[in-house]
Amino acid sequence: MDNEGQRLRIAMLTANTLEDRKRSSWGGTVDRITQTLQKHCGDVQYVGTIHSRKKLLGKVINKATRLILKKNYLFNHTFSLARSYAKVANPRLASQPFDVIIAPSGGTEIAFLETDIPIVLIEDANFALLHNYYAGYSNLIQRSAYETNELEKLAIKKASLILHPSPWAAQSTIENYHADKQKVHAVPFGANFDTPPPxxxxxxxxxxxxxxxxxxxxxxxxxxxxxxxxxxxxxxxxxxxxxxxxxxxxxxxxxxxxxxxxxxxxxxxxxxxxxxxxxxxxxxxxxxxxxxxxxxxxxxxxxxxxxxxxxxxxxxxxxxxxxxxxxxxxxxxxxxxxxxxxxxxxxxxxxxxxxxxxxxxxxxxxxRLNWDAWGITVTRLIHEMLERRTSYAATAISGRV
Known part of the structure; x- marks a missing residue:
């Protein structure tokens, strides 16, 4: 059955506040993803923001490790922060009948989630690629590298669909994190403005x-x-x-x-x-x-x-x-x-x-390098993922009968 015309109920999960998103490199991208999914896929509702004292504590630890050890600590990617995000997000997600969760740059947000709602993880890279490639992900204390990589593993395993803008990232997710090829796709992002020239x-x-x-x-x-x-x-x-x-x-x-x-x-x-x-x-x-x-x-x-x-x-x-x-x-x-x-x-x-x-x-x-093209492709991929889940569930039930 073709359900691609059906509008989905979409939970947009991001812990960041609107101001945080504006300051981050992902700020405009999250907004574009939201607008595009609203246009092509369904009705989008933000589940965040999520405030946590664990993040403030992480910032203090990062300052201390940089001052004393001359090393970096990724305060946005810690077990304690991920658990606090899950604790807040779980009841919010359970309170409404969402069809799918969208998590842009949201590995930490979804790592410890307890939900049956299928998750779409959108990332431009993974930790295996970023480690010692970007300055902010270099010269890490060992514990920080370990926790960030483990959170990446958990998020990739938990996601039903993983979207990257480049084959470079998609291939790494398959090779470095042993993700199922069927759920990993490279779909290029679009240009971050509204009106291209004629x-x-x-x-x-x-x-x-x-x-x-x-x-x-x-x-x-x-x-x-x-x-x-x-x-x-x-x-x-x-x-x-x-x-x-x-x-x-x-x-x-x-x-x-x-x-x-x-x-x-x-x-x-x-x-x-x-x-x-x-x-x-x-x-x-x-x-x-x-x-x-x-x-x-x-x-x-x-x-x-x-x-x-x-x-x-x-x-x-x-x-x-x-x-x-x-x-x-x-x-x-x-x-x-x-x-x-x-x-x-x-x-x-x-x-x-x-x-x-x-x-x-x-x-x-x-x-292909526009958000409408991204939205059309991603809407199809989401519906295909949902149909696979429905088919697997039906097969499991019939197998038990």
């Missing part, structure tokens, strides 16, 4: 008379700012007139150039600043973020909606958003400014190749 406008995009590179990032070091600066200098050596716009961070003082512009911050919620951001996407020739570590990158989806090709690094989950030769190109992590400059020069100097890349970048956005 496709007719994008298809008329031409390369500039000098190569405009757009570096959009809040972390100069992790996003490869030094390499971006090197690339600007190397393009000059290759005879390519170029400029580099830095947006979202302020480089260290030694990185200065007459054709480098720095915009410390643009707030999309302020119309004038949002328009300035849109203009940068529309008028740049490449989104250039030679990142050192990334789990995905919604900014690559946003660039694609403008027909703006991405130049980045083949690391982490970036290849979940950037497909080689379609909406950009990825170089290995060891590549430096010369290699990036040579790649950019080849593409920029080939007008026909650049024009084709603009069109295929926008096609990638229209086909």
């Amino acid at each position: 496709i007719e406008v994008v298809q008329q995009k031409k390369r500039s008379d000098h190569c405009k590179l757009f570096f959009l990032a809040v972390d100069w070091v992790r996003k490869g700012g030094e390499i971006a600066f090197e690339t600007l200098l190397k393009l000059e050596e290759l005879g390519i007139k170029a400029e580099l716009t830095i947006c979202g961070c302020v480089p260290p003082a030694q990185f200065q150039h007459e054709r480098m512009r720095v915009i410390p911050f643009l707030d999309k919620r302020i119309e004038s600043q949002r328009r300035e951001m849109e203009q940068l996407f529309a008028t740049s020739d490449f989104l250039f973020v030679p990142t050192r570590s990334d789990c995905y990158g919604m900014v690559f989806c946003e660039a694609s909606s403008y027909g703006l090709p991405t130049i980045s690094t083949n690391t982490g989950g970036v290849s979940g958003a950037v497909t080689e030769g379609e909406n950009g190109f990825l170089l290995p992590p060891e590549a430096r400014g010369r290699e990036y400059a040579e790649l950019i020069a080849r593409i920029y100097q080939d007008e026909a190749r650049y024009a084709a890349l603009v069109k295929s970048s926008r096609a990638a956005f229209d086909d």
Whole structure:
């Protein structure tokens, strides 16, 4: 029986407050997931927020371990915090007839849940990938690494469906945590804005008379700012007139150039600043973020909606958003400014190749790098999961008769 037209009763489980979500890297993503599921899948109700003194205690422990041991303690991922979350969430979930629980970045929230409601865990990575890859997950005290990894195991085992935005993360969940392949899927996230530019406008995009590179990032070091600066200098050596716009961070003082512009911050919620951001996407020739570590990158989806090709690094989950030769190109992590400059020069100097890349970048956005595409796919996967559970239950009952 096809039940995909049936609207589900969805519990959105996240312990964070609205302000916490706004401050976190997952803030906008949780809101997009909620809006998309409300549109395509069912009626969404937040089960959080969940306050716990265990979190405050964890922050104190983290400060102490950093001060005394020079090591990190992941206060958001502890057994005590997970148990306190479950204690609050269990009766809330039991009080209403939910069909499914959605847990975005919610491994700690679901690890000790006691519920028969099927759980959908949405994560951009897992602990096995993040450990010693992101700075915040590096140099951990042994107990913290152990508890975080065990919580990951429990959450993956408890979830009926696991969604990642990249094959990098999905494959790791299967290989490192021995998850059932049938319940793990890679579905790319979309661009975090409401209105993409008209496709007719994008298809008329031409390369500039000098190569405009757009570096959009809040972390100069992790996003490869030094390499971006090197690339600007190397393009000059290759005879390519170029400029580099830095947006979202302020480089260290030694990185200065007459054709480098720095915009410390643009707030999309302020119309004038949002328009300035849109203009940068529309008028740049490449989104250039030679990142050192990334789990995905919604900014690559946003660039694609403008027909703006991405130049980045083949690391982490970036290849979940950037497909080689379609909406950009990825170089290995060891590549430096010369290699990036040579790649950019080849593409920029080939007008026909650049024009084709603009069109295929926008096609990638229209086909899969948007939230509607995510919502349609995820709605189907959720219904398939629910049907499997119903079928297994019916088989179990008939086997006992």
